[in-house]
Amino acid sequence: MEEKLLLQADAELTYSINTQLKEQLKWLIGMSRMVPGDMLPAAGDLADQLGINRNTVSLVYTQLKDEGIVSIQKGKGTQVLNGPRVEELIRKRKPMYELWERMVEEASENHLELRELAVAGMAFVQLFGNQASIKPTLLFIECKEHDHIFYRKEIARLSGATVQSFFLEQLPDSMAEFEKLLSQADAVVTTLNHSDQVHKLTGTRKTVLTIGATIDFSLLLEIAKLSSGSKVGFVCLGQKGGQWMAQRVKEAGVQHIEYSALGTNNPQALERFADGADKIYASSAVYDEVKSLAPDKTVHFPLILEKSSENLLKDFLKI
CATH class of the missing domain: 3.40.50 (Rossmann fold)
Known part of the structure; x- marks a missing residue:
């Protein structure tokens, strides 16, 4: 690839140069700034550009090869592959990019230093990542004739919970399925239309949240x-x-x-x-x-x- 890559290597960052380089290359490939068939710079050229050891670049290229993102051929160089691992990288990095764009904008509005935020983010994942990914579960009980799709989306958006649905038309044939879903739920949500019926079904086993809608x-x-x-x-x-x-x-x-x-x-x-x-x-x-x-x-x-x-x-x- 003839175009000079705008990569950076900063010895003051708290994670290694090879990790910095590898992740920047994955961003360029994931955002299609480098596409399948493009050649990465020769290891020596990139090392000179960044002022780092050639062996560091070679190690990064080898790691990318092991991840199925590039191929390394003696005499030809390092080339971005056209395969499932690159497709997966693109699929993941594009929503990440949109998320980071929003974070950068909000960080600027709140006068936060981006590098400090990035490093703190890694520590946050170590401390709270698993905890943050565990969502409560709500069982939404409704009939199929109302706009249950609207309600379900709103329940998920506002509560931050995983939402399971059960339709009253499934009773009594699916009582076993209902009991299973009820046992897995942290609480139950229903609409005003079916509040009495759902309270009778659940008894005192779960908290029932009753919601209602209106029109503009x-x-x-x-x-x-x-x-x-x-x-x-x-x-x-x-x-x-x-x-x-x-x-x-x-x-x-x-x-x-x-x-x-x-x-x-x-x-x-x-x-x-x-x-x-x-x-x-x-x-x-x-x-x-x-x-x-x-x-x-x-x-x-x-x-x-x-x-x-x-x-x-x-x-x-x-x-």
Whole structure:
């Protein structure tokens, strides 16, 4: 490779020169700054450029060869390979790069010295790495007709927990599976729709966190502006989910439109309704599907977790 690599070797860092060099080369390959087929500089040339011993460079090249990242051929030099180890390196380093970009930006905002942060990071992994990677487990119990995908994502995002799902439609045939999941969970989460049923199922064996969702006020205003008698559909994964959506609108005082609750689990009924509908409001889980059926009539009906539910999930890790 003819282009001079912007590598650095700093004897004052607390990790070895060969580790510095190897990791910088892996970054260049992982970010496709060096691609399969590219030649690494000759060991002597790179050693002179960095002011280090040639044997150090040779050792790094050998380590990269042992990792399956480069090949070393006498008389030809050291070449980046086109193989699974390089593909894996690229797959891992790109999200790492995005993470480090954010960390560098935040470090700058907080006036933190980057090298100190990097060294402290290694010590952090040694001390707390295993502890930090152990996540609590929540068992989310819901029915298949509501937008359980929205709830599950929000539960994971706000609680930081690993989330397992169990659907009430699986009972009573899957009672053994339910008991297994319950035994593995640190707590249970359900929605207001099924709170009583889930409390009966779990008894006092696990803490049950009950959460609820609402809809954006601007969406209510939009629906309220529809002409009187407009034929409006509310669509979720199942009819019960559509009924929940319609009920939230009714409770807000919107009474002048004709409501229909539908689910994508009954595509024939949905297709029949779409032909004569004025508007169709679809939850996030089914929006793309409904949009393809009625592109000019379909509007996104996003759910928003209630603030009290957000706080409940955020506080879960503190319990």
